[in-house]
Amino acid sequence: MAGPPDSVTRMNSSTSRQETPSNSERGIAAGIWIGFALFAIYGSWAPFDFTWESVAPVAEQWEELRSTWGTVRSRTDLMVNVLLGIPLGCFFLAIWGATTKWWQALERFAVMLLTVAAFAVVLEGGQLFLPGRTPSLMDIGAQILGASMGAIAWWLWGAVLQRLMWMGTQKTGGWSLIDFSLLAYLLTLVAYHGYPFRFAVSPVDVYRKFRDGVVVLVPFSGRDFSGVNWSEPLFHASLFVPVGLASARWLGKGARGPAFLKSLAAGLGFVLLLELGQIMVIHRVADVTDLITGGCGVMLGVALGLACRRRGHQTKP
Numbered sequence: 001m002a003g004p005p006d007s008v009t010r011m012n013s014s015t016s017r018q019e020t021p022s023n024s025e026r027g028i029a030a031g032i033w034i035g036f037a038l039f040a041i042y043g044s045w046a047p048f049d050f051t052w053e054s055v056a057p058v059a060e061q062w063e064e065l066r067s068t069w070g071t072v073r074s075r076t077d078l079m080v081n082v083l084l085g086i087p088l089g090c091f092f093l094a095i096w097g098a099t100t101k102w103w104q105a106l107e108r109f110a111v112m113l114l115t116v117a118a119f120a121v122v123l124e125g126g127q128l129f130l131p132g133r134t135p136s137l138m139d140i141g142a143q144i145l146g147a148s149m150g151a152i153a154w155w156l157w158g159a160v161l162q163r164l165m166w167m168g169t170q171k172t173g174g175w176s177l178i179d180f181s182l183l184a185y186l187l188t189l190v191a192y193h194g195y196p197f198r199f200a201v202s203p204v205d206v207y208r209k210f211r212d213g214v215v216v217l218v219p220f221s222g223r224d225f226s227g228v229n230w231s232e233p234l235f236h237a238s239l240f241v242p243v244g245l246a247s248a249r250w251l252g253k254g255a256r257g258p259a260f261l262k263s264l265a266a267g268l269g270f271v272l273l274l275e276l277g278q279i280m281v282i283h284r285v286a287d288v289t290d291l292i293t294g295g296c297g298v299m300l301g302v303a304l305g306l307a308c309r310r311r312g313h314q315t316k317p
Contacts, residue, residue, distance in 0.1 A: 027308070029094035030179070036087045038238065040123060048232055050129045067099065081139045085146020088116050093154045109151050116147040182246040186270070189239065193274045198282040204277060210287075215279055216287040236290055237297035243267050244301020252306050260306060267298035 092112045120143040127133035209215050247267040252259040271294040278284040 019133070026095050026097075029091045033088065033091040033095065036084065036091070039236075040084055040088075040119075041204075042235065044123045044133075045126055045130060048235075049131065050126075051131060068084070069201075077136075078142050078295070081142035082146040085116060085120075085143035085148075086150040088119070089113075089147030089150025090154045091150075092116070093151055094158065105155070112151060113147060114145060117144050120144065124233045141237065144149055153282065179249070182242060182249065185242050186246060189243070190274065193278055193284070194281055200312070201282050209279060212286050214236060216285065216289065219288045219292055221289075224232070233289065234294040236294040240267070240271060240294040240297030241301040241304070243270055243294075244298040244303070245305040246301075248305025248309065252302070252309055256306070261303060263302045264299060268295050271295055271298060 007270070089112055092115060093108055096108055117140070120140040123143075124135040124137070124140055127135040244263070244267045247263040248259075251266050252263045254262075271291060274294070275286050275288075275291045278286040
């Protein structure tokens with residue numbers, strides 16, 4: 001008996017895939033969402049110099065904020081928060097995938113709004129403890145508005161976006177969109193550590209960096225980790241998690257133990273080269289602390305990457 005036409009088969013397969021995304025697609029959407037969330041945290045809380053005040057002054061500040069609802073202090077900040085909320089709403093729904101059931105779509109929309117609203121409250125509330133920062137209830141509303149716009153964008157173009165994420169898991173010519181994205185991230189990291197691209201080619205200049213203490217050889221020296229000042233090394237470690245992911249993806253073949261050691265060695269070598277390279281860059285500080293925190297991020301990325309590889313092999317038909 002003849003089966004359905006190829007066009008119908010492809011259409012049904014595409015529809016099923018849109019409603020039930022694969023683990024790889026969910027992982028891509030979740031990774032993008034987390035990336036935008038970390039960007040928002042860094043933009044709202046950097047340089048993380050929190051000062052823990054008593055409860056009473058903070059409560060008074062919050063009451064003052066409530067009275068300023070509806071007042072726009074900066075249109076630019078308002079627009080930035082709206083734009084930030086768009087990917088938070090869109091990719092939160094992308095984790096679940098598309099759905100044709102209206103009640104299910106509304107349920108997911110409600111959960112997304114609650115999540116983004118809670119995240120926005122934490123961001124703005126944290127600024128109460130940051131000198132020089134001015135939290136605003138309008139920023140919370142702007143992020144919720146942006147998340148709603150992101151949800152509308154997902155409902156309108158979610159199938160196209162999910163198709164792009166599906167393409168990200170498919171290899172073309174040996175490389176997938178994920179591979180190219182990881183490579184672009186590594187190159188961006190190299191460019192960031194090399195900025196402003198003024199190099200100390202003279203041995204005298206290198207000697208002066210050591211003499212002036214710009215090359216720090218004692219880990220965690222001169223750093224105060226009381227309170228919450230540990231946020232800076234944690235953020236630095238998070239920058240190198242994708243390095244470990246890339247190392248595990250490209251070198252993590254074979255038995256578990258050797259694959260882990262090989263991927264970890266490559267990732268740590270990358271971090272070491274970056275720090276050594278900063279010795280040659282004028283106005284850059286080379287610090288052993290960054291080598292340690294970056295290595296921790298690489299180790300976490302390698303562990304996550306190898307876990308994803310094993311899971312992918314186990315789920316293959």
